[in-house]
Amino acid sequence: MTFTPPTARSARPATAAPAAELFALPSGLTLAAQPRAGAAFALSLRVPWGSAHDPLGLEGTAGVLEEWLFKGAADRDARALADAFDALGLRHGGGVGTEATRLSLSGLNADLPAALRLLADVVRRPALPASEVPVLADLARQDLEGLQDTPEERLALHTRAAVFGGPRPAQGSGAMLAGFGHPVSGTHAGLSALTAQSLRDAHARWGAQGSLLAVVADLSAAEIREQVEEVFGDWAPGTTPEAPEPHFHAGVRSHLSHAGSEQTHLSLSWPAVGANHPDYLPSQLALTAFSGGSASRLFHAVREERGLAYAAHASALLLGSQGFWQLGAASTPSRAQETLDVLLAETERLRLGLTTHEFERARRGLLTGLAFSEEGLRARAGAMLRDLVLLGRLREPGELRGQLRAITLEEVNGYLAALPDPLPGAALVTLGRAPLSLGAQELSA
Known part of the structure; x- marks a missing residue:
């Protein structure tokens, strides 16, 4: 029997899976x-x-x-x-x-x-x-x-x-x-x-x-x-509830006292775009560059440059039709205020835009995560439900991949440049020995 090297074998044409x-x-x-x-x-x-x-x-x-x-x-x-x-x-x-x-x-x-x-x-x-x-x-x-x-x-x-x-x-x-x-x-x-x-x-x-x-x-x-x-087929209709919407308390300042704590924990939240907004994908790319692993801006600024905290993170939160960004970190009581100040400064700096390297790294990260999520049956079932809830339609797996590959650095930076300053209406919650200051405004205990 003659052995045919792998490179010489004819490739089997890929068969597209039937559409959902x-x-x-x-x-x-x-x-x-x-x-x-x-x-x-x-x-x-x-x-x-x-x-x-x-x-x-x-x-x-x-x-x-x-x-x-x-x-x-x-x-x-x-x-x-x-x-x-x-x-x-x-x-x-x-x-x-x-x-x-x-x-x-x-x-x-x-x-x-x-x-x-x-x-x-x-x-x-x-x-x-x-x-x-x-x-x-x-x-x-x-x-x-x-x-x-x-x-x-x-x-x-x-x-x-x-x-x-x-x-x-x-x-x-x-x-x-x-x-x-x-x-x-x-x-x-x-x-x-x-x-x-x-x-x-x-x-x-x-x-x-x-x-x-x-x-x-x-x-x-x-x-x-x-x-x-x-x-x-004969399941009774039941009662369809109104889609719930959260009450975001803009500008709230709240401190949870923990006198013996060796750390101060903080959480900063503000409104962002929802999943059905045309700027949602640019927002996710910016968020990934901002807080997506050890090469992200937050990791570098908070941990690598200053050693303020073991970790600082930012994440997207979807509640009802609304979207939010949340930042979090924990530091020692003596360095907690500096940690918050750095988070605020990096949030402001993000509006100036991403570099080409940051953009490409963030896009690769999202594409990699998408590839893994498309492999599993349970992940696909969950993705179809999310599409129906958030978008009102089914999205084929390749659609989002194509959108990620098509988006440009200019689009993301244009989105960031047009953002209003989120900090005046942001909600700040802290836990530790003493409250922190968001700019010139002191939090009350």
Whole structure:
């Protein structure tokens, strides 16, 4: 047999994967179906009820309800339900966010029909045994206590309440929703007020209307739709909530005293563009150059040049249709003010633009991350849900890659140059021995 060197072999032409298709089922459920060759499937269901929809005074409703769903469904108790998932070798996950509850499954293609039936049982026919409510509320209280374990977590909780907190009226009624100011685990008062009936009332609002299901499997889009319709085709519409929007408290200054702390932690937040804004991609490239690893501006200015902190970071936050940038760092009490001053100076300097090297490094980083995220089935299912929520449409994997390759340094620097000064309206939250000063304005304790 003659050996043919690899370079001499004819290359097999690449076959493009079939495009994802979007279906509006008669029940009101929106289905995104992505055919993809392989032995496995992945699916993700998004129900548009999250912790921001918790009724005021019943904080923790969404988080406890999501746990309660798995305490039995249809004719199975909690143990039998867990055994049913295990018998199929299914991996399940998800959780509650501020704006929605997500349930995900993955397994072998042959088990997709059975997996969909199990998911429908959990979502549509949960047992909801009242005896489990005190146990689940206690577990949520333990989660709340755990959030007090580190200064970073305490600062994050305080920032959430001080910067984004505040109740909001529920659509079409005089009831008030708790909003974005509390963690998914709830509050101690809210958990104490939860009852089996209040949680059942919350579940009764779930339905097909406003819910999104993304499925990636080695089937045609029509075959995926057929299997989904068998179990979700007659799902009741439920109640579609108004999309929650945070109350950003511009200019807030808040200090959480921690007299014995050997570090001062700080968090700085201000509004930025949302995901559906045409400047979102330039914003993400600028953010990656600003705080994307050991070659970023913040790392160099705060740690490498001055040794002020082990790390300083900036990240994007999306809440509702709004976008925000958040900066954070921790330093010794004696150098915390200098750390904040450097963060402020670097934020101002960013508006002068990126260098060619910074731009190319940031773009390569985003392209690399995108390549890895496109490989997994679960990542693709999650990406389809994000596209539908943030953009209102499905975006093929190559679309974002093409946009990243097409964007220019001039576009990014033009976006940065046009930015208004974010600092006057920024929200500053600190934790430590003493408050810090943002410019000439002192924070009050």
